[in-house]
Amino acid sequence: MTQPTEAPRTTPTPLHWKLVIDCANPQSQADFWAAALHYEVEDNNALIERLLELGAVPREAVVEFHARLAFRDLVAVRHPDDPYDPDSGTGLGRRLLFQRVPEAKSVKNRLHLDLHAAAGEREGEVERLEALGASVLRRVKEPAGEWVVMADPEGNEFCVQ
Incomplete structure (x- = not known):
């Protein structure tokens, strides 16, 4: 009689994450936090140029920021030693993403x-x-x-x- 074999146990791959912070002005928040943490503001210029060429994003969805194209409503900062995708400029490690929202902050942070x-x-x-x-x-x-x-x-x- 053959003994049943146990299925190999696998450890789940840890999830990649970023902390998203709602704000009124993503670009000024990115500048503040990049300086505060000694991080780098992500450069998404090449990605945005491709998206504009493809018609995947409208021109009004982007702004000029530090003489490069940036998303109007989103900008991230990343740890300078962490990996990033050179095609998109997106960090693959420790990141803060600043996202424009219409409402002002009204209560104490929970995080x-x-x-x-x-x-x-x-x-x-x-x-x-x-x-x-x-x-x-x-x-x-x-x-x-x-x-x-x-x-x-x-x-x-x-x-x-």
Whole structure:
């Protein structure tokens, strides 16, 4: 009698993801966050040119941004060391995508970024971020630690540890 064989177990492939942030002005948010995180604004110029040539997107769906074509309502920033698709300019690793929405932010974020400054560098990092357009909302000192709650230029909260 033959013993049934077990099916090989496979580990699911982790999902690729990006954090999408609703905003009023994707380009200015991308500039702020690229500078804040030392990331790069994605360059989708080649992709957009192909889409325009094919008639797949209307001209009014794009804008000039840093002397390149960009989507009017979407722009992303990516970690400079992560891979990206050279044909589309789209990052394949750590990314933030800024998406234009018609409504203004009205309540506290349910999700936020924590930026981790080097030891002893929190105040310098807070000052740098303020110079980029962020504002300090409050300073927190608890038994569990200290951090600064800040807001980006559109009011989205984030923390500096």
